[in-house]
Amino acid sequence: MDMLGIYLSVPFCRSKCTFCNFASGVFPAEYHDRYIARMEEDLGVTRKRARQWGAVLPQAVDSIYLGGGTPSLLSPALFRRLFTSLRREFAVLPTAEITVECAPGQLEPAVLEALAECGVTRVSFGVQSFVDSEARAIGRLHTRAVALEDIRRVQAAGINDVSVDLIAGVPAQTVESWYESLGVLADSGVDHASIYMLEVDDESRLGRELLVNGGRYRAQEVPADDEVADLYTEAIAFLAGHGLAQYEISNFARSGSESRHNLKYWRRQPYLGFGLDAHSMVRAHAGAALRFGTTDDFDAYLEGPGWGEPRRLDREEEMEEAWFLGLRLNEGVSLGSLRKEFSASVVREFLSTIGELEGDGLIAFVDGDRVALTARGRLLSNDVFGRFLAEPAVA
Ligand code: SF4
Numbered sequence: 001m002d003m004l005g006i007y008l009s010v011p012f013c014r015s016k017c018t019f020c021n022f023a024s025g026v027f028p029a030e031y032h033d034r035y036i037a038r039m040e041e042d043l044g045v046t047r048k049r050a051r052q053w054g055a056v057l058p059q060a061v062d063s064i065y066l067g068g069g070t071p072s073l074l075s076p077a078l079f080r081r082l083f084t085s086l087r088r089e090f091a092v093l094p095t096a097e098i099t100v101e102c103a104p105g106q107l108e109p110a111v112l113e114a115l116a117e118c119g120v121t122r123v124s125f126g127v128q129s130f131v132d133s134e135a136r137a138i139g140r141l142h143t144r145a146v147a148l149e150d151i152r153r154v155q156a157a158g159i160n161d162v163s164v165d166l167i168a169g170v171p172a173q174t175v176e177s178w179y180e181s182l183g184v185l186a187d188s189g190v191d192h193a194s195i196y197m198l199e200v201d202d203e204s205r206l207g208r209e210l211l212v213n214g215g216r217y218r219a220q221e222v223p224a225d226d227e228v229a230d231l232y233t234e235a236i237a238f239l240a241g242h243g244l245a246q247y248e249i250s251n252f253a254r255s256g257s258e259s260r261h262n263l264k265y266w267r268r269q270p271y272l273g274f275g276l277d278a279h280s281m282v283r284a285h286a287g288a289a290l291r292f293g294t295t296d297d298f299d300a301y302l303e304g305p306g307w308g309e310p311r312r313l314d315r316e317e318e319m320e321e322a323w324f325l326g327l328r329l330n331e332g333v334s335l336g337s338l339r340k341e342f343s344a345s346v347v348r349e350f351l352s353t354i355g356e357l358e359g360d361g362l363i364a365f366v367d368g369d370r371v372a373l374t375a376r377g378r379l380l381s382n383d384v385f386g387r388f389l390a391e392p393a394v395a
Contacts, residue, residue, distance in 0.1 A: 004271065005271035006064045008064070008066045009023075010070070011069040012024070012073045016139065017139040017140060018139045018205045019205075022069070032078055038301065053310050058270055061092045063099075063261035064098045064261070070101065070106055071101055072101070097121055103126050103140070104125055105141055105143075105146040116158050122159065123154045123163070125165065127140075129167065129177075130144045137171045147164075148184070162190040163194060164192075167196050168197050168232045169198030171217070179234075182238050192244070194252070229379050232379070245330075249373075263329075266328050270283060274294075275294065277295070279291070280292050289318055294308070315342065323385065324388060327373055327385065332366050333371050335370070353388065354371055356387070361376055361377075362383075
């Protein structure tokens with residue numbers, strides 16, 4: 001039976017990283033209280049909204065994820081209040097995976113104590129680079145020593161599941177410095193890692209600088225796309241050699257430490273998102289997927305109604321999602337499951353595309369039933385996903 005996942009967006013940061021295009025910003029602490037109160041209002045009307053929309057919410061919650069932003073900037077009192085509200089509104093299982101994103105160097109002892117007390121089981125650190133000059137170049141405020149000390153503190157507080165994010169392609173990164181970061185990550189003993197290839201968004205400070213050829217954020221020193229792809233590919237082999245197997249395009253874990261919450265997104269299991277720019281997917285009574293979300297405008301969120309009206313996906317959209325979300329996972333997409341959910345004839349319509357992509361070396365059959373991206377397919381994943389979007393309509 002499906003369980004529910006809950007995502008809470010906490011969009012507050014101490015400073016803005018140069019590459020960041022998320023709906024996050026630097027706000028005075030007075031806003032924190034108002035924002036949490038606003039989220040609590042939304043938590044309180046969830047069941048009513050779900051009934052109005054004919055949505056079926058699973059009874060039990062088995063994952064909660066506080067992302068952002070830098071949720072660890074909230075005060076201990078706000079964490080306690082938020083978790084009390086969550087447990088009042090939802091049946092949070094004692095075994096639930098509860099993740100909080102933290103920035104190294106921005107986790108006060110009293111906050112860490114509150115996280116442990118609130119039942120947090122997992123911390124995800126946005127390290128991005130363990131090379132101090134690289135972290136500084138992208139606007140991170142920590143050093144390697146601080147990041148490692150924070151990982152140790154979290155584990156000493158009894159929160160054993162720790163994830164570290166790294167970015168391949170930060171300004172001035174070299175193959176040697178990339179291996180240095182990967183080596184520190186592996187030696188730190190964390191059980192999960194996320195590796196992202198830098199994408200320079202025009203709306204980030206780095207992107208704006210690239211457009212005007214400036215020098216402040218070292219945009220001219222961002223490695224070329226093919227070099228970034230090489231760094232990513234080398235990370236996959238390196239991490240596998242250190243017990244962290246790839247299970248999704250950007251995610252790596254020791255066996256059993258995969259992110260339960262994030263798996264819901266790729267497996268199309270139900271989740272609710274609260275706060276700024278948060279997305280939700282739940283099922284209607286007839287089984288159709290309902291997607292809805294909130295604004296990415298901070299003031300509008302504080303004043304507004306929370307979720308916008310839901311959109312009911314048609315069968316064709318659901319099938320497309322099954323492909324482009326499922327193919328992100330190394331386990332791939334089961335044709336047998338698709339036949340059950342849609343129909344054998346619908347799956348047959350995709351066989352020629354699968355054959356072509358297999359011929360191009362972009363996907364492969366894992367066993368007789370599952371189709372998965374190859375290593376090359378992961379690098380060209382958007383092209384592969386696009387090929388599945390062009391298929392005929394699902395009846
Ligand atoms: S801490 Fe995260 S959300 Fe905040 S600016 Fe940096 S990357 Fe963006």
